[in-house]
Amino acid sequence: MSSSYSAFASIYDELMNDIPYDAYVELLDLASAGVLGKKVLDIGCGTGLLSAMLAKKGAHVTGIDLSADMLEVASRRAQSLSLDIRFIEQPMQRLDVEDTFDAAVISIDSLNYVIKQQDVVETFRRIYGALATGGVLLFDVHSLCKMDEIxxxxxxxxxxxxxxxxxxxxxxxxxxxxxxxxxxxxxQQDDSYQRFDEVHMQRSFAVPEYVQMLEEVGFHIERIFADWEDEAPEEESERIFFQVRK
Incomplete structure (x- = not known):
C-alpha cells in the first residue's frame, strides 16, 4: 500500500457504501447458528463496518487488519457506538490471537491481497488454529473471470x-x-480537490486450489456459492464464497 493509505482510510466507507455488509451478517449468523454471544474474528476488518454490525448483533468481535490507519477509523467507530470491539494490527498470514473463536470471516475479497500461495495456506492454518472445534470460516474471493477479464x-x-x-x-x-x-x-471545503494515489495488488486462485489449501490444513468444505446467491459458481461468476468448518 502507498503512504497515502491514511487518506484512503478516510474515504473508504463512502467508496464501499454499496457493499451489502448486512448479507455477511446474515450468512455468518446462519452458519454459526446465531452470532449472539459468539466470539467472532473479523479478518481484514478495515474500518470496522462489519465488526460493528456483528457486535450490534451481540457477537464478541476481534478485528484484525494490517493498516493502522484503517484500525484508527474502526476504533473511533466502535467508541462512537459504545461497542466493545478489540482491534489488532497484524497481517492475516501472521494471525496470532490468544482466544478461541466460534467463527471467522474474511469479507470483501480481503484474502485476494495475500499474493503468495504459501501465505494463503498459512492464513488458513492460523485461522484453523484460532477456531474452536466446530467453528466456521466464511470468506469470499474474486473469481478468475473477474481477475483475468473484467x-x-x-x-x-x-x-x-x-x-x-x-x-x-x-x-x-x-x-x-x-x-x-x-x-x-x-x-475540500474550499471546493478545491486534493489528489492522492494508491497502488494495489490482488491475486486469486481457482476454486479447486482453494479447496485443496483448505483441506490441507483440516477444514471441511460445507458450501461454495457465488455472487451472493445460493447457487454454485459458474464461468462468469464474479465473487466466490466459501463456508468451511473445523
Whole structure:
C-alpha cells in the first residue's frame, strides 16, 4: 500500500457504501447458528463496518487488519457506538490471537491481497488454529473471470461530486493477479480537490486450489456459492464464497 493509505482510510466507507455488509451478517449468523454471544474474528476488518454490525448483533468481535490507519477509523467507530470491539494490527498470514473463536470471516475479497500461495495456506492454518472445534470460516474471493477479464477492461472512473477516481489495471506478475493504480481526487471545503494515489495488488486462485489449501490444513468444505446467491459458481461468476468448518 502507498503512504497515502491514511487518506484512503478516510474515504473508504463512502467508496464501499454499496457493499451489502448486512448479507455477511446474515450468512455468518446462519452458519454459526446465531452470532449472539459468539466470539467472532473479523479478518481484514478495515474500518470496522462489519465488526460493528456483528457486535450490534451481540457477537464478541476481534478485528484484525494490517493498516493502522484503517484500525484508527474502526476504533473511533466502535467508541462512537459504545461497542466493545478489540482491534489488532497484524497481517492475516501472521494471525496470532490468544482466544478461541466460534467463527471467522474474511469479507470483501480481503484474502485476494495475500499474493503468495504459501501465505494463503498459512492464513488458513492460523485461522484453523484460532477456531474452536466446530467453528466456521466464511470468506469470499474474486473469481478468475473477474481477475483475468473484467478487471482488465479498465480504466475505470468514478465521480460522486465529492470523490472521484481513475483506476487503471494491468496483469500482475503472478497468475490470475492484477496490478492497480488509482488516482483519487477528494473535494475540500474550499471546493478545491486534493489528489492522492494508491497502488494495489490482488491475486486469486481457482476454486479447486482453494479447496485443496483448505483441506490441507483440516477444514471441511460445507458450501461454495457465488455472487451472493445460493447457487454454485459458474464461468462468469464474479465473487466466490466459501463456508468451511473445523
Amino acid at each position: 478487471f482488465l477492461e479498465g480504466p475505470f472512473v468514478f465521480d460522486n461530486r465529492r470523490i472521484a477516481y481513475i483506476w487503471q489495471t494491468a496483469p500482475g506478475e503472478e497468475n490470475h493477479s492484477i496490478y492497480s493504480e488509482l488516482a483519487f481526487f477528494v473535494k
